[in-house]
Amino acid sequence: MTTTRADQARPGSAPETLLDDELLGRLRGRAGGYDRDNAFPHEDLDELRDRGYLALFVPTEYGGAGLGLADVAALQSRLAEAAPATALAINMHLVWTGCAAVLRARGDDSLDRVLREAADGEVFAFGVSEPGNDLVLFDSVTSAESLPDGAYRLTGTKIFTSLSPVWTRLGVFGRDDGDPDAPMLVHGFVTRDQPGHESLGDWDTIGMRATQSHTTRLTGAEVPAERIVRVLPVGPSADPLVFGIFAVFETLIAAVYRGIARRAVALAVEAASTKTSRRSGGAVQALDPIVRWRVADAAIALDGLEPQVDTIARDVDTIVDHGADWFPRLVGLKTRATETARSVVEQAVTVVGGASYRSSSELGRLQRDVLAGRFHPSSTDSAHATVAARLLGPMP
Numbered sequence: 001m002t003t004t005r006a007d008q009a010r011p012g013s014a015p016e017t018l019l020d021d022e023l024l025g026r027l028r029g030r031a032g033g034y035d036r037d038n039a040f041p042h043e044d045l046d047e048l049r050d051r052g053y054l055a056l057f058v059p060t061e062y063g064g065a066g067l068g069l070a071d072v073a074a075l076q077s078r079l080a081e082a083a084p085a086t087a088l089a090i091n092m093h094l095v096w097t098g099c100a101a102v103l104r105a106r107g108d109d110s111l112d113r114v115l116r117e118a119a120d121g122e123v124f125a126f127g128v129s130e131p132g133n134d135l136v137l138f139d140s141v142t143s144a145e146s147l148p149d150g151a152y153r154l155t156g157t158k159i160f161t162s163l164s165p166v167w168t169r170l171g172v173f174g175r176d177d178g179d180p181d182a183p184m185l186v187h188g189f190v191t192r193d194q195p196g197h198e199s200l201g202d203w204d205t206i207g208m209r210a211t212q213s214h215t216t217r218l219t220g221a222e223v224p225a226e227r228i229v230r231v232l233p234v235g236p237s238a239d240p241l242v243f244g245i246f247a248v249f250e251t252l253i254a255a256v257y258r259g260i261a262r263r264a265v266a267l268a269v270e271a272a273s274t275k276t277s278r279r280s281g282g283a284v285q286a287l288d289p290i291v292r293w294r295v296a297d298a299a300i301a302l303d304g305l306e307p308q309v310d311t312i313a314r315d316v317d318t319i320v321d322h323g324a325d326w327f328p329r330l331v332g333l334k335t336r337a338t339e340t341a342r343s344v345v346e347q348a349v350t351v352v353g354g355a356s357y358r359s360s361s362e363l364g365r366l367q368r369d370v371l372a373g374r375f376h377p378s379s380t381d382s383a384h385a386t387v388a389a390r391l392l393g394p395m396p
Ligand SMILES: Cc1cc2nc3c(=O)[nH]c(=O)nc-3n(C[C@H](O)[C@H](O)[C@H](O)COP(=O)(O)OP(=O)(O)OC[C@H]3O[C@@H](n4cnc5c(N)ncnc54)[C@H](O)[C@@H]3O)c2cc1C
Pocket: 088, 092, 125, 126, 127, 128, 129, 130, 131, 132, 133, 134, 159, 160, 161, 162, 163, 208, 211, 213, 372, 373, 375, 376, 377
């Protein structure tokens, strides 16, 4: 059995036993078909669920693995090496359960229900993104109408809902304008068996096709009081829920793209070691100085990324107080990870050559998948605005 750097970094931790090479081989073998057929990876999810993957963040006393963010990020990178879209889809479930675990570790049990339900097999999706809402978590174009008993009725459109075919709990938020002078953002969970939501089945993208992130219409979905987890003022918030979502989301997104970069380097090495060059008298390309430089350049970039994901994840686990630097660090990590993965894949494509342009090529698929990195929040522009605000103060 081969070991990755992530395994070596955490001897005795979960990656090897939870995601052994045989399972990863099966996932890798199916990834191309899901991509070609624009299909949800049901078989992957079934196998991962059987291994307890949906309960990675769930405390052991609730029946889960009780892992922290560093171990889950290591697993997600390993999973993404084999099946990036499967890893990205499952990320959304892990964001909610991870956020609940982050809150719990800080003495806040307001999302414990998420952990208990994940232990019971519920699948959580992330219904946050909305058309034309570049304020992401700080405002919403979905309406949240207050009902007499503490419940809310949500109406609006959520875009890019990964896990659409399988979620049983959808985390959503909307804006309550009941008091026009004090608009509020209402966060809660819709259940699949209730009325008031529909999936448009419209996911047809150039990459990350297996995430099946269809548009979701909320058509008056009523969220009972016990499923409302926060009511916060519109605008940036220091609420732990917002920190929890951000911290887990940005770190696990970075972990997925780290996995893609690792696989791209492996494919470049494989190609360089087997492809011969007529110009070099039939020698393998691994003896060509330019190819050697390209492979090394990709590996150097990846090597720099490895500890960045691990360090931020460990800081979340050990409750390091970065204060106002937390958000710049998190958006910086996500931006560097997705951009580095893109440039690593580019180098690998140059090494592998035209074969990677075939639609059936694994590297060709990675080339398409890696492009999705720039669209996840925080976008590159928004990340730069966050860091600039920290260094230069807010815009007037
Ligand atoms: C593979 C993948 C999976 C994702 N999974 C999730 C997920 O599970 N949950 C989640 O919450 N987010 C998810 N995201 C969403 C992501 O985080 C971004 O929100 C998304 O990429 C949209 O980014 P944008 O602001 O650039 O989109 P935009 O380009 O601004 O908008 C996207 C869509 O909205 C339409 N639109 C834009 N502005 C308007 C407007 N004013 N009025 C009407 N329509 C408009 C556009 O035509 C387009 O179809 C995922 C993204 C990717 C790439």
